[in-house]
Amino acid sequence: MTKAGAFRAALDASAYSVRRAWAYSPRWLLKSIVAYLVLAVTPAAQVLAVSWLAHTSGGTAREYVPPLVALTALLGVGQVMDQNSNMIGQRTENRLRTHYQDELMRTVAALPPQRVGLAQTSATIQGCRSSLHDLGRLVTSVVASVGALVTAAALCVTVWRISPVAGVLVVAALLPNLLVFAWEARMQDEAFVPYGEWERRTEYAVEQLVSQRTATELATLGSGVVVAEVADARRRTADAIIDRILVLLTRSGTVSGGGTAILLGGALAGVVVGGSGGAGIAAGIVGVLSGVAATRSAGFSFGRLISFAPKVRAYRQFVESVSPSVDTQIRADAESVSARRLTVTYPGSDVPAIRDLSVSAEKGQIIALVGVNGAGKTTAINTILGLLEPDSGAVTVDGVDATALPLAARLGYFGLLTQEFGRYEFTVRDTIRIGRPDGKATDDEIWQALDSAHAGDFVRRLNDGLDAQLGSQFGGVGLSGGQWQRLALARIYLRGAPIWILDEPTSAIDAEAEQQIFAELQRTKSDRITIVVSHRAWTLKGMDHIYVLEEGRVVEHGTYEQLISQQRRFAQIFAEQVA
Numbered sequence: 001m002t003k004a005g006a007f008r009a010a011l012d013a014s015a016y017s018v019r020r021a022w023a024y025s026p027r028w029l030l031k032s033i034v035a036y037l038v039l040a041v042t043p044a045a046q047v048l049a050v051s052w053l054a055h056t057s058g059g060t061a062r063e064y065v066p067p068l069v070a071l072t073a074l075l076g077v078g079q080v081m082d083q084n085s086n087m088i089g090q091r092t093e094n095r096l097r098t099h100y101q102d103e104l105m106r107t108v109a110a111l112p113p114q115r116v117g118l119a120q121t122s123a124t125i126q127g128c129r130s131s132l133h134d135l136g137r138l139v140t141s142v143v144a145s146v147g148a149l150v151t152a153a154a155l156c157v158t159v160w161r162i163s164p165v166a167g168v169l170v171v172a173a174l175l176p177n178l179l180v181f182a183w184e185a186r187m188q189d190e191a192f193v194p195y196g197e198w199e200r201r202t203e204y205a206v207e208q209l210v211s212q213r214t215a216t217e218l219a220t221l222g223s224g225v226v227v228a229e230v231a232d233a234r235r236r237t238a239d240a241i242i243d244r245i246l247v248l249l250t251r252s253g254t255v256s257g258g259g260t261a262i263l264l265g266g267a268l269a270g271v272v273v274g275g276s277g278g279a280g281i282a283a284g285i286v287g288v289l290s291g292v293a294a295t296r297s298a299g300f301s302f303g304r305l306i307s308f309a310p311k312v313r314a315y316r317q318f319v320e321s322v323s324p325s326v327d328t329q330i331r332a333d334a335e336s337v338s339a340r341r342l343t344v345t346y347p348g349s350d351v352p353a354i355r356d357l358s359v360s361a362e363k364g365q366i367i368a369l370v371g372v373n374g375a376g377k378t379t380a381i382n383t384i385l386g387l388l389e390p391d392s393g394a395v396t397v398d399g400v401d402a403t404a405l406p407l408a409a410r411l412g413y414f415g416l417l418t419q420e421f422g423r424y425e426f427t428v429r430d431t432i433r434i435g436r437p438d439g440k441a442t443d444d445e446i447w448q449a450l451d452s453a454h455a456g457d458f459v460r461r462l463n464d465g466l467d468a469q470l471g472s473q474f475g476g477v478g479l480s481g482g483q484w485q486r487l488a489l490a491r492i493y494l495r496g497a498p499i500w501i502l503d504e505p506t507s508a509i510d511a512e513a514e515q516q517i518f519a520e521l522q523r524t525k526s527d528r529i530t531i532v533v534s535h536r537a538w539t540l541k542g543m544d545h546i547y548v549l550e551e552g553r554v555v556e557h558g559t560y561e562q563l564i565s566q567q568r569r570f571a572q573i574f575a576e577q578v579a
């Protein structure tokens with residue numbers, strides 16, 4: 001970015017932050033403006049008061065007391081407002097930071113599933129998260145910058161009356177800082193993305209050391225230190241990026257400091273040479289010395305504006321790139337779902353993961369997709385859901401092409417239980433009500449869902465019932481893998497969507513509970529369409545139809561008995577289990 005570009009970006013960012021602050025908290029913005037403006041005109045008023053006082057030198061008490069009182073009052077105002085503007089500024093910043101954080105989290109929550117988990121999305125979110133503090137501070141920097149300009153202009157006018165050259169030089173002394181800060185901003189802009197990426201990688205590694213599941217595995221293996229080393233190496237890479245910037249900032253600070261000193265020295269010389277007598281010199285010197293503080297504060301505030309601008313741009317781009325979440329509405333009913341001749345190729349791969357794949361199911365049926373690892377079951381499911389776009393073929397729900405529906409509406413047909421189900425360490429109630437997009441559920445509904453998923457009994461044994469905190473890292477109760485999976489299944493029961501997709505819903509659950517869970521699924525199947533992925537032969541016995549996938553194709557389909565009697569791929573895969 002050029003210097004002009006950096007200034008333009010800073011202006012854009014400033015306008016954005018003021019608009020946002022005005023919309024969110026006009027009262028606090030006004031308070032900040034008043035505090036900083038009072039502070040801004042105080043130095044010029046002090047120059048006038050000093051000049052007035054100096055003119056009364058050798059006069060009577062009646063002459064020198066009023067300017068003395070005025071000067072003292074101004075010093076007091078300066079002190080008080082300095083403190084007050086800081087406090088008001090900080091409170092404004094805190095409010096705005098919370099507001100931006102809330103907006104960011106809602107934006108992340110509204111991300112379409114296809115964007116979730118992409119490397120670029122995660123890096124951007126991480127970058128935005130680490131910018132929240134600066135975003136909150138931006139508006140006070142704008143107000144402080146305007147204040148600094150007002151200070152400089154007022155000083156220029158008052159010092160001009162003593163020495164025009166000095167008046168000009170007091171303002172010119174702002175320039176070195178502004179130019180250097182614009183250059184620094186360009187450097188920071190370039191470093192922002194790689195730094196965000198390395199910070200994200202570091203956090204990921206640290207998270208593995210801290211989060212209960214991985215920390216336990218690492219502690220057992222005794223190899224946590226390996227991950228600590230990975231985290232350390234990543235942190236060093238991130239630090240090296242910042243370090244390079246800091247070296248540049250130190251050098252540029254020296255250059256701008258020297259330039260400012262020379263210009264203010266010139267202003268002092270102007271005052272001494274051109275100052276009209278002792279009073280003028282005294283007032284001029286006060287003006288120039290106030291200029292030192294104003295220059296520093298202007299440089300600091302402008303620097304913030306310029307260096308925050310890229311972060312604001314990245315934040316805005318991200319927030320505006322996500323359409324406000326269209327609330328997913330759970331559909332009441334679906335009579336049929338069908339995938340016809342789906343072919344899907346992942347980006348970067350030349351071999352389709354599924355080819356010409358057709359499956360269909362009707363209300364009241366439970367169908368199964370089976371096949372060895374990598375056969376294409378998950379790909380098929382994700383395409384039916386709309387998370388993957390097929391190269392060819394179509395998915396229809398009740399005979400209507402599903403691509404005609406916005407994704408949120410399409411997802412309203414489905415309840416999906418994946419193998420990577422979440423282990424949300426919240427209260428039981430919060431963990432279950434996540435199943436519904438609006439999060440609303442009565443306790444009765446939650447208990448019903450828990451019972452259907454065979455999780456009711458162990459939840460009843462918890463001291464706090466639905467209010468029990470889950471997860472030992474928060475002092476809550478630790479659960480077994482199977483118990484977590486039952487809670488995930490309870491979410492699907494609570495959701496009550498018309499099409500359920502259950503990817504190995506009982507993989508972590510003991511045989512007895514597995515039987516009960518499948519019996520329950522069979523008992524309630526008339527309410528919905530159920531698609532199950534399963535690797536356990538016995539669970540497939542009651543299925544209405546089974547599709548056998550092999551290298552992305554359906555190579556066989558039929559009922560359990562038909563497939564066993566055909567003695568082809570299905571019988572081969574499950575040979576050991578049915579023996």
Ligand SMILES: Nc1ncnc2c1ncn2[C@@H]1O[C@H](COP(=O)(O)OP(=O)(O)OP(=O)(O)O)[C@@H](O)[C@H]1O
Nearest residue numbers: 346347349353371372373374375376377378379380
């Ligand atoms: N994100 C991806 N990018 C590229 N290829 C992928 C991706 N996900 C899966 N594949 C490939 O697509 C093929 C089908 O994978 P898929 O995950 O659908 O199999 P699966 O039957 O669900 O396997 P499993 O039983 O292990 O869950 C595999 O060859 C896999 O390597």
